Amino acid sequence: MASTSASPSFRPAQRVSGFGTTVFAEFTALANRHNAVNLGQGFPDFPAPDFIKEAAQQAIAADLNQYARSAGQPNLVQALADLYGPLFGRELDPQTHIVVTDGATEGIFATVQALVDPGDEVILIEPFYDSYPASVIMAGGTPVYVPLRPVHEGGGAASWALGMDELAAAFTPRTRLLILNTPQNPLGKVYTAVELEQIAALVRRSNAYVLSDEVYEWMTYPDGANPVEHVRIATLPGMWERTVTLGSAGKTFSVTGWKIGWAIADAPLAWAIFSAHQWIPFTVATPLQEAVAIALQQATEDGYFAWLGEMYRGKRDRLYRVLDEIGLNPVKPDGSYFILFDTARLDVPVEAGDRRDYAVCRWFTQEVGVAAIPPSPFYSPPHQYLTDNLARFTFCKTDGALDEAARRLVATLG
Ligand SMILES: Cc1ncc(COP(=O)(O)O)c(C=O)c1O
Structure with a gap:
C-alpha cells in the first residue's frame, strides 16, 4: 500500500x-x-509440495471453514507437540505450550505485546528482521542495538560474531527481552552451541526473556569442515522457562502466503502470548492449519x-x-x-x-x-x-x- x-x-x-x-x-x-x-x-517462486496443497483442498471440501480454536486447531497443536517434543527434549502439552499465530510475524508481535511494557528495553542483534524494531516500538519499548561484526575478511557466515562484551554491556535492569534469529536472515549465520550458551549465561543473570526466531530451522548446510548444527536455545540449561521459540509453515513448506506460524513456550509465557493473540487475529485460517498438521506428520515420516x-x-x-x-x-x-x-x-x-x-x-x-x-x-x-x-x-x-x-x-x- x-x-x-x-x-x-x-x-x-x-x-x-x-x-x-x-x-x-x-x-x-x-x-x-x-x-x-x-x-x-x-518468497519461493516454485510450487509448494503437492501433499500440503491437497491437504488444504480436502480440508476446505470437508467444510473445515469456520473459526478455528483461538490458540490453534487441536490437530495442529498436537502435530507440533509431537514434532517439537523430542527436539526440545521434553514433553510438550499441546493445550498449554503452543500458540498458532498468523505467521511468525504475528508471533513476534504478540510475544512483544505480551512481555514488553512501555520503557522496557529489548536487545536486537543487527542485522535484524525488520519487524522486530517495529513490534518493539508499537509496544512502547526501547530497542537496544548490538551489531554482529565480521571477525576477519572473506570468511563465511560463521566468521560474523557477536561481541559478547558488547552484548553484556547492552543489558540493564530494564532489559526485558532479547530477540535472537538463528539461522539468521540476512547473513545466514547459524549460532554455535558455544555462542548460544554465552548468550544464555547473560540472560540467566538478568530478568530478561529470549524470543528465538527459528523460521529457517531446517535450512542448514553442514559439511565436513564446517559441522553446522541448529541448536535451540530453549534446550540449554535454565532456558526453557525463559524462551519463546517461533517457527513458520511459510518457510518450511514454501507457502509464505498462508501465514501459519507458531510460538512454543512454557505455559505462563504461552498464556501471555495467547492473551495478546486472541485480540490480534483471534484465530488463524482453519483449513490451512489442518493442512499444516497433516504436512508436519507426513514430513516427519518421509524425511522431508x-x-x-x-x-x-x-x-x-x-x-x-x-x-x-x-x-x-x-x-x-x-x-x-x-x-x-x-x-x-x-x-x-x-x-x-x-x-x-x-x-x-x-x-x-x-x-x-x-x-x-x-x-x-x-x-x-x-x-x-x-x-x-x-x-x-x-x-x-x-x-x-x-x-x-x-x-x-x-x-x-x-
Ligand atoms: C527472520 C524472519 N522471521 C520471521 C519471518 C516471517 O515469517 P512469516 O512469513 O511466517 O510471518 C521472516 C520472513 O522473511 C524472517 O526472515
Missing part, C-alpha cells in the same frame, strides 16, 4: 508515524517494472525436512559460485536462504541524500536485471554505515531463475 499525504489535517498515531513502506514492497515493485529476476524478496535442507544447499551453492567468480565476495551462508555480498568494487553513482546500498540495489535491478535488497533497513541508523557496500540476494528461487540471474550477472560484471 502506498503512503499518501491526501489530508493535511490527518495525523496518524505516534506509534506508526515513523514507519515508511517496507524495503520489500519498494524493491519488488521495482523488479516488476524492470522485468528483473527477483532475487530480492524471500532433510530433503528441504539439501534442496536449498544446491541453490546456495549455485548462487554462491557465480557471486564468488565475479568477485563480489559473498558471505557463504551456513543457513537460511539469503546471501550477503560485497559491492565495494562497483562504481555506482550515489545521489546526495541517497544511501549507497539503495543506489547499488536499484542499479542491480534496473541495469543488471537482477533485483537485490539493500541491508540498511536491517540496521539502526547509527550502524547503517556498516551496510554501504553490502547487498542481499535470496536463493529460494527455481534453478532456472538462479541460472538466468547468473547469466545476467556474468554478462554485466563477469
Whole structure:
C-alpha cells in the first residue's frame, strides 16, 4: 500500500508515524517494472509440495471453514507437540505450550505485546528482521542495538560474531527481552552451541526473556569442515522457562502466503502470548492449519525436512559460485536462504541524500536485471554505515531463475 499525504489535517498515531513502506514492497515493485529476476524478496517462486496443497483442498471440501480454536486447531497443536517434543527434549502439552499465530510475524508481535511494557528495553542483534524494531516500538519499548561484526575478511557466515562484551554491556535492569534469529536472515549465520550458551549465561543473570526466531530451522548446510548444527536455545540449561521459540509453515513448506506460524513456550509465557493473540487475529485460517498438521506428520515420516535442507544447499551453492567468480565476495551462508555480498568494487553513482546500498540495489535491478535488497533497513541508523557496500540476494528461487540471474550477472560484471 502506498503512503499518501491526501489530508493535511490527518495525523496518524505516534506509534506508526515513523514507519515508511517496507524495503520489500519498494524493491519488488521495482523488479516488476524492470522485468528483473527477483532475487530480492524471500518468497519461493516454485510450487509448494503437492501433499500440503491437497491437504488444504480436502480440508476446505470437508467444510473445515469456520473459526478455528483461538490458540490453534487441536490437530495442529498436537502435530507440533509431537514434532517439537523430542527436539526440545521434553514433553510438550499441546493445550498449554503452543500458540498458532498468523505467521511468525504475528508471533513476534504478540510475544512483544505480551512481555514488553512501555520503557522496557529489548536487545536486537543487527542485522535484524525488520519487524522486530517495529513490534518493539508499537509496544512502547526501547530497542537496544548490538551489531554482529565480521571477525576477519572473506570468511563465511560463521566468521560474523557477536561481541559478547558488547552484548553484556547492552543489558540493564530494564532489559526485558532479547530477540535472537538463528539461522539468521540476512547473513545466514547459524549460532554455535558455544555462542548460544554465552548468550544464555547473560540472560540467566538478568530478568530478561529470549524470543528465538527459528523460521529457517531446517535450512542448514553442514559439511565436513564446517559441522553446522541448529541448536535451540530453549534446550540449554535454565532456558526453557525463559524462551519463546517461533517457527513458520511459510518457510518450511514454501507457502509464505498462508501465514501459519507458531510460538512454543512454557505455559505462563504461552498464556501471555495467547492473551495478546486472541485480540490480534483471534484465530488463524482453519483449513490451512489442518493442512499444516497433516504436512508436519507426513514430513516427519518421509524425511522431508532433510530433503528441504539439501534442496536449498544446491541453490546456495549455485548462487554462491557465480557471486564468488565475479568477485563480489559473498558471505557463504551456513543457513537460511539469503546471501550477503560485497559491492565495494562497483562504481555506482550515489545521489546526495541517497544511501549507497539503495543506489547499488536499484542499479542491480534496473541495469543488471537482477533485483537485490539493500541491508540498511536491517540496521539502526547509527550502524547503517556498516551496510554501504553490502547487498542481499535470496536463493529460494527455481534453478532456472538462479541460472538466468547468473547469466545476467556474468554478462554485466563477469
Ligand atoms: C527472520 C524472519 N522471521 C520471521 C519471518 C516471517 O515469517 P512469516 O512469513 O511466517 O510471518 C521472516 C520472513 O522473511 C524472517 O526472515
